Amino acid sequence: MNEVVNVSAQGDIAVVTVDSPPVNTLTREVRAGLKAAFAFLRDRKGVKAVVLACAGKTFLSGGDMREFDTGVQEPGYHEVLRLIEDSPVPVVAALHGTVMGGGVETAIACHYRVAQAGTKLGLPEITLGIIPGAGGTQRMPRLIGLEPALDMMLSGKPLSAADAAKVSLVDTAVDGDVTTAAIAYAREIAAEGRGPRRTREMPVAGADRAAEILAARRAQVAKTYRNRNSPNVILDAVQAAVELPFDAGIVRERALSNRVERAVEGRAYRHLFFAERELRKIPGLPADVQSRKVAKVGIVGAGTMGGGIAMCFANAGIPVAIVDAKQEALDRGLATLRKNYERSVTRGSLKPEQMESRLALIRPSLDYAALGDADLVIEAVFENLALKKEIFARLDAVAKPGAILGTNTSTLDIDAIAAVTQRPQDVIGLHFFSPANVMRLLEIVQCAKTAPDAVTTALDIAKTIRKVGVVAKVCYGFIGNRMMDPYGREAERCVMEGAAPEEVDAALEDFGMAMGILAVYDMAGVDIGHLTRVERAHLLPKDPSFYRPSAMLTERGWLGQKSGRGYYRYEGGKRTPDPEVAALVRAEAARLGVPQRKPSRQEIQERCLYAMINEGARILEEGVACRASDIDIVYTAGYGFPGYRGGPMFYADTVGLKVIYDKIVEFGRTLDPQYWQPAPLLERLAKAGGSFAQWQAERKI
Numbered sequence: 001m002n003e004v005v006n007v008s009a010q011g012d013i014a015v016v017t018v019d020s021p022p023v024n025t026l027t028r029e030v031r032a033g034l035k036a037a038f039a040f041l042r043d044r045k046g047v048k049a050v051v052l053a054c055a056g057k058t059f060l061s062g063g064d065m066r067e068f069d070t071g072v073q074e075p076g077y078h079e080v081l082r083l084i085e086d087s088p089v090p091v092v093a094a095l096h097g098t099v100m101g102g103g104v105e106t107a108i109a110c111h112y113r114v115a116q117a118g119t120k121l122g123l124p125e126i127t128l129g130i131i132p133g134a135g136g137t138q139r140m141p142r143l144i145g146l147e148p149a150l151d152m153m154l155s156g157k158p159l160s161a162a163d164a165a166k167v168s169l170v171d172t173a174v175d176g177d178v179t180t181a182a183i184a185y186a187r188e189i190a191a192e193g194r195g196p197r198r199t200r201e202m203p204v205a206g207a208d209r210a211a212e213i214l215a216a217r218r219a220q221v222a223k224t225y226r227n228r229n230s231p232n233v234i235l236d237a238v239q240a241a242v243e244l245p246f247d248a249g250i251v252r253e254r255a256l257s258n259r260v261e262r263a264v265e266g267r268a269y270r271h272l273f274f275a276e277r278e279l280r281k282i283p284g285l286p287a288d289v290q291s292r293k294v295a296k297v298g299i300v301g302a303g304t305m306g307g308g309i310a311m312c313f314a315n316a317g318i319p320v321a322i323v324d325a326k327q328e329a330l331d332r333g334l335a336t337l338r339k340n341y342e343r344s345v346t347r348g349s350l351k352p353e354q355m356e357s358r359l360a361l362i363r364p365s366l367d368y369a370a371l372g373d374a375d376l377v378i379e380a381v382f383e384n385l386a387l388k389k390e391i392f393a394r395l396d397a398v399a400k401p402g403a404i405l406g407t408n409t410s411t412l413d414i415d416a417i418a419a420v421t422q423r424p425q426d427v428i429g430l431h432f433f434s435p436a437n438v439m440r441l442l443e444i445v446q447c448a449k450t451a452p453d454a455v456t457t458a459l460d461i462a463k464t465i466r467k468v469g470v471v472a473k474v475c476y477g478f479i480g481n482r483m484m485d486p487y488g489r490e491a492e493r494c495v496m497e498g499a500a501p502e503e504v505d506a507a508l509e510d511f512g513m514a515m516g517i518l519a520v521y522d523m524a525g526v527d528i529g530h531l532t533r534v535e536r537a538h539l540l541p542k543d544p545s546f547y548r549p550s551a552m553l554t555e556r557g558w559l560g561q562k563s564g565r566g567y568y569r570y571e572g573g574k575r576t577p578d579p580e581v582a583a584l585v586r587a588e589a590a591r592l593g594v595p596q597r598k599p600s601r602q603e604i605q606e607r608c609l610y611a612m613i614n615e616g617a618r619i620l621e622e623g624v625a626c627r628a629s630d631i632d633i634v635y636t637a638g639y640g641f642p643g644y645r646g647g648p649m650f651y652a653d654t655v656g657l658k659v660i661y662d663k664i665v666e667f668g669r670t671l672d673p674q675y676w677q678p679a680p681l682l683e684r685l686a687k688a689g690g691s692f693a694q695w696q697a698e699r700k701i
């Protein structure tokens with residue numbers, strides 16, 4: 001039919017096969033091929049049934065994300081799906097692989113569905129801030145009923161073939177080759193004289209209770225999807241499926257779908273989707289660099305981070321040697337690791353035998369010689385430069401030639417660490433986030449002398465352990481923690497000015513941050529940040545109110561969750577506001593002469609976020625981050641920044657850089673001017689009416 005879709009005959013069964021690697025996306029070409037194939041088959045005599053199948057690793061995996069911003073080219077989804085559904089003979093979809101979004105919408109426009117065991121079927125649009133817009137909101141409730149359809153659309157989570165069969169999303173789940181099974185199934189249908197079974201003609205099961213069901217779901221999404229609109233729009237579209245005839249419902253779905261696609265939420269998620277695909281493009285890195293092989297990993301330090309990092313590799317089936325200075329530390333580390341795995345077993349996400357095989361991959365040792373055959377060694381000992389230098393000198397002596405030597409330092413100068421070795425080209429920062437086995441972000445810190453193939457290897461490693469690797473350059477705090485510094489500074493300053501800690505956190509959580517920063521400090525240990533500031537005191541502002549609340553809490557031993565109180569009190573694991581902290585800080589503010597003004601919720605948000613964005617602009621200009629969108633990935637993957645706002649730099653563009661610049665200038669007048677100098681890049685872009693996105697596009701990395 002065309003390059004990517006062909007039609008063949010298996011006796012009186014026609015097989016339409018899509019072969020568009022790598023994942024059979026529903027591109028314009030695939031849609032055109034399907035249109036031609038089904039138009040051709042409509043007039044074919046002798047065809048008793050049609051099987052729609054895909055070559056390669058999956059059935060149609062989903063719609064073409066690129067078309068959201070360019071507009072869908074002809075033929076559109078509806079036209080093609082309508083043609084399939086209108087087929088005068090039964091159409092059987094042969095499903096395998098990961099079938100998402102438009103792939104599922106195509107499958108449910110077919111008349112019957114056969115799925116290979118292991119197939120996943122989902123409508124993940126909600127995770128992209130959009131709605132199923134190729135008939136999914138109209139056909140799915142008709143096919144599987146109102147409640148199961150809402151479960152799929154509002155969770156975005158895929159169903160297994162077996163679960164899909166339970167809700168009649170698939171007719172049968174089979175082992176073995178699915179195309180062969182679908183052909184046999186089609187033959188059976190034809191023999192039994194069962195004709196096309198069109199989803200659009202089915203009544204919606206549960207429609208009689210629709211008002212009650214939809215109201216309950218609306219209440220639920222208001223709670224679980226703060227600041228989001230697309231979940232409500234999904235409910236609007238599904239309501240149309242209940243209330244309107246199919247064709248009118250499709251018209252309504254299209255109008256709703258167009259609206260959400262253009263809205264910030266949808267644009268933000270698409271921005272992040274494409275931003276991830278840019279991460280491997282690093283200036284100065286030749287395109288043809290060959291990565292090094294990493295089959296064995298070594299870790300130094302069996303503490304919080306070392307243990308979590310070991311799990312990441314064991315989960316990927318890679319053997320790990322873990323070395324610590326003390327037997328007790330090793331024992332404690334291994335016990336924590338086991339406990340973490342046991343929790344997954346109890347939850348049912350891991351089988352006991354999987355736990356054992358993963359634990360068997362982790363070999364503890366007190367001897368650095370155990371690291372001798374590792375292709376990659378990651379150091380995760382205490383945050384102390386002298387200690388890290390000593391360890392890198394030892395690693396230089398024991399590690400095999402070509403082994404990559406990574407450090408998990410959050411703040412230290414990795415160039416200085418690299419300099420103690422004879423192989424600075426192999427030294428790199430691998431900054432994991434806590435808990436390392438859970439958090440998706442991996443900051444990869446490229447030092448002055450890091451070899452290109454060490455960087456690409458680190459990017460490959462990130463992928464292997466299912467993380468998103470973002471390359472940064474050496475500076476204090478790299479991308480993430482450096483931008484957190486002014487953000488936290490303003491949060492603490494707001495407390496000094498009279499806002500209660502819980503008010504500051506509530507303002508940030510209202511904006512959409514996963515957790516308020518002061519609660520984050522309590523979780524990580526208030527002393528952690530404080531101690532780094534003590535060490536760097538000579539580099540920091542001479543302002544006695546700078547991060548003063550954290551200092552006061554540390555002085556009192558109120559270190560957060562680990563000591564039962566910090567910014568909050570923790571009793572029975574519950575976080576409750578502590579008026580004593582607010583009073584204490586207020587007294588200190590009076591002593592230091594900090595004016596009391598109780599910033600509003602909006603002001604708290606603007607101060608924290610604009611300070612962060614301003615630092616982001618500096619990082620960009622310095623080249624610490626290659627792209628504005630890299631910063632967005634760091635923040636959404638590692639710092640709880642809401643994906644529906646697209647990350648701090650995308651968010652800044654949506655607010656308007658001029659608005660942010662003007663506010664920063666205003667804060668320079670009304671607050672402490674030493675903290676409110678607009679970054680030169682922000683100033684230039686704001687004055688020229690530009691955006692970070694435009695700046696990035698023009699640089700063409």
Ligand code: NAD
Nearest residue numbers: 301302303304305324325329380381382383408409410434
């Ligand atoms: P931790 O105190 O939990 O663990 C450190 C471990 O290193 C201990 O088990 C200790 O016995 C071991 N150790 C000390 N000296 C050693 C030596 N000479 N040889 C071998 N082992 C030695 O610390 P952590 O929280 O896991 O932090 C480790 C590193 O990760 C630090 O650089 C820290 O800044 C960084 N980091 C921590 C976090 C976090 O949230 N905890 C997040 C990102 C990065």
